[in-house]
Amino acid sequence: MIDFFGIVTVNGAYIVIALVILLIVCFAMIITILCKLKKLTKRYEEFMGGRDGRTMEELIKSKLNEIEDIKLKSFKNGKDIAELYEKMEKTICKVGLVKYDAFNEMGGKLSFALVLLNEHNTGLSMNSMHGPEGSYVYVKEIINGQSYIALGDEEQKALDMALDKNN
Numbered sequence: 451m452i453d454f455f456g457i458v459t460v461n462g463a464y465i466v467i468a469l470v471i472l473l474i475v476c477f478a479m480i481i482t483i484l485c486k487l488k489k490l491t492k493r494y495e496e497f498m499g500g501r502d503g504r505t506m507e508e509l510i511k512s513k514l515n516e517i518e519d520i521k522l523k524s525f526k527n528g529k530d531i532a533e534l535y536e537k538m539e540k541t542i543c544k545v546g547l548v549k550y551d552a553f554n555e556m557g558g559k560l561s562f563a564l565v566l567l568n569e570h571n572t573g574l575s576m577n578s579m580h581g582p583e584g585s586y587v588y589v590k591e592i593i594n595g596q597s598y599i600a601l602g603d604e605e606q607k608a609l610d611m612a613l614d615k616n617n
Contacts, residue, residue: 539569546611548604552579563604565612571595573612575605 544567552561560580567573575590
C-alpha cells in the first residue's frame with residue numbers, strides 16, 4: 451500500500467494497472483498519429499512531385515499568370531460575343547419562299563415570292579414573275595413584319611412563312 455500524504459492510501463497494483471492502461475492508450479494514439487502522418491506525407495509528396503520550394507513557387511506564379519491570361523481572354527470573348535449578337539440582329543435569319551405559276555399557261559411554277567427578314571422582322575419581299583414575254587422582279591420593303599405596299603397572295607404567304615405564322 452502506498453500512502454499519499456496521509457490522505458489517500460492506494461494499492462500499488464492499482465497504480466501499475468492504471469499505468470499499463472495509460473501506456474496502451476498512448477501506444478494506440480501514437481499508431482493513429484503515425485498512420486495519419488504517413489497519409490499526409492504521401493499526399494505532400496504527390497503534391498510536390500519531387501519539386502523543391504523554389505520550383506513550386508515558380509509553378510504557382512506561372513499558374514496565376516495563366517489564370518490572368520484566361521480572365522483577359524474570357525473578357526475579350528464576352529465582348530466579341532456581345533458584338534456578334536448585335537450584328538446578328540441585323541442579318542437575315544427568317545426566310546419565306548412560295549413558288550407558284552404566275553400565268554396558268556406556263557406551268558412548272560417558275561415564279562416565286564421570297565421574303566428575307568432580320569431578327570426585328572425588317573427586310574424585303576421579292577416577287578419574281580416568269581411569263582411568256584419575260585421575267586419581272588418586284589421588291590417591296592418590309593418593316594416590323596408589315597409592308598406599306600399591298601402584297602399579293604403569294605407574297606403574303608411567304609411573309610407569313612418567314613414570320614412563322616403558319617408553321
